[in-house]
Amino acid sequence: METLLSKSLKIAAVVSAYWCISISMVFLNKYLLSSQDLKLDAPLFVTWYQCVVTVLLCFIFSGLSKIFPNVFTFPEMNIDPKLCRGTLPLSIVFVCMITFNNLCLKNVGVAFYNIGRSLTTVFNVAFSYVMLKQMTSGPALLCCGVIIGGFFLGVDQEGASGDLSMLGVLFGVCASASVALNAIYTKKVLPIVDNNIWRLTLYNNVNATFLFLPLMIVFGEFSEVLNFPLLFEFHFWFFMSLSGVLGFAIGTITGLQIQFTSPLTHNISGTAKAAVQTVIACLYFHDLKSVLWWLGNVTVLGGSAAYTEVKRREMKSAHNQQLPVSRKTDSEEKQPMGYGKR
Incomplete structure (x- = not known):
């Protein structure tokens, strides 16, 4: 009983931490990207x-792991130029993903943010078919249709309220496509770094720090930053650094949530978190939305949850079909009726 209670408390703590970190990161990024207090027009620099x-955190934790091996473990970090080149294709997609995410957040409200970048599942299905030749079932495609319908309803209602930024929507669509591509390329590139997600995080971010430099020059962000009135203010760099820490932490807590629960539960948790985040944003920014606007959000979230459930059932069915017939029969004979459904 104590073990079950302890496990439940750990799961609750991990899920709560995931929600807090993820929601905090969105609101903090919104503040840095489009706050009237800062008025810093340099999303690439952020x-x-x-x-x-x-x-920096990757190297710090790697060093601490050597000094205090009994406290926590973290893989050894070193930079290999060959691995930098090998991970470069993924890093380019990674740069597009985080850039479009932040540009979308800069141009739309936090409440609309989830709608703006809600087509990730749709792009994932499309890219899986085009790049990996993977077919998608009819029920899963129907769920994608529901998501698309909710997306257009949400965009329409955001426009009716006068708050719509078509540029923000465009960035959201690009962000959704980039997230889907990032997942596909991650699977391809992970073997290069011995399937170590932290080493991949290091190389992605090392490459990104160099890839962003010419982009910042092209878009004139260096002069924007140098002329920024709060450039030497402590509170500006505190929030900037905090956003970086949260960005690093979200990777850790996402992995822990999947480890303590399952990929399915992680997706459900993310969907529920998105709903709560939308409600919090509307309350915090005093946004009054129409019934149809909320219906668009519910449709997107419902379609995403339904897609996750459909894929879960398909994976379970495929797994059962791969089991040896004799083993499956013996298992079913030994169990009372309905035992496996509890």
Whole structure:
């Protein structure tokens, strides 16, 4: 009983931490990207600095792991130019992903943010078919249709309220496509770094710190940053550094949530978190939304949850079909009726 209670408390703590970190990161990034207090028009610089913080934290935790091996473990970090080149294709997609995410957040409200980048599942299905030749079932495609319908309803209602930024929507669509591509390329590149997600995080962010530099020059962000009135203010760099720490932490807590629960539970948790985040944003920013606007959000979240459930059932069915017939029969004979459904 104590073991079950302890496990439940750990799961609750991990899920709660995931929600807090993820929601905090969205609100903090919104503040840095489009706050009237800062008025810093340099989204690429903000994103670049977050990558720099992640690289530093990787080396710091690697060093602490050597000094205090009994406290926590972290893989040894070193930079190999060959691995930098090998992970470069993924890093380019990674840069696009975090850039479009932040540009979307800069141009839309936090309440609309989830709608703006809600097509990730749809792009994942499309890219899996085009790049990996993986077919998708009819029920899963129907769920994608529901998500698309909710997306367009949400965009329509955001426009009706006068708050719509078509540029923000465009960035959201690009962010959704980049997230889907990032997942596909991650599977391809992970073997290069011995399937170590932290080493991949290091190389992604190291490459990103260099890839962002020419982009910042092209878009004139260096002059924007140098002329920024709060450039030498402590509170500005505190929030900038905090956003980088949260960006690093979200990777850790996401892995822990999957480890303590399952990928399915992680997806459900993310969907529920998105709903709570939308409600919090509307309350915090005093946004009054129409019934149809909320229906668009519910449709997107419902379609995403349904897609996750459909894929879970398909994976379970495929797994059962791969089991030896004799083993499956013996198992079913030994169990009372309904035992496996509890």
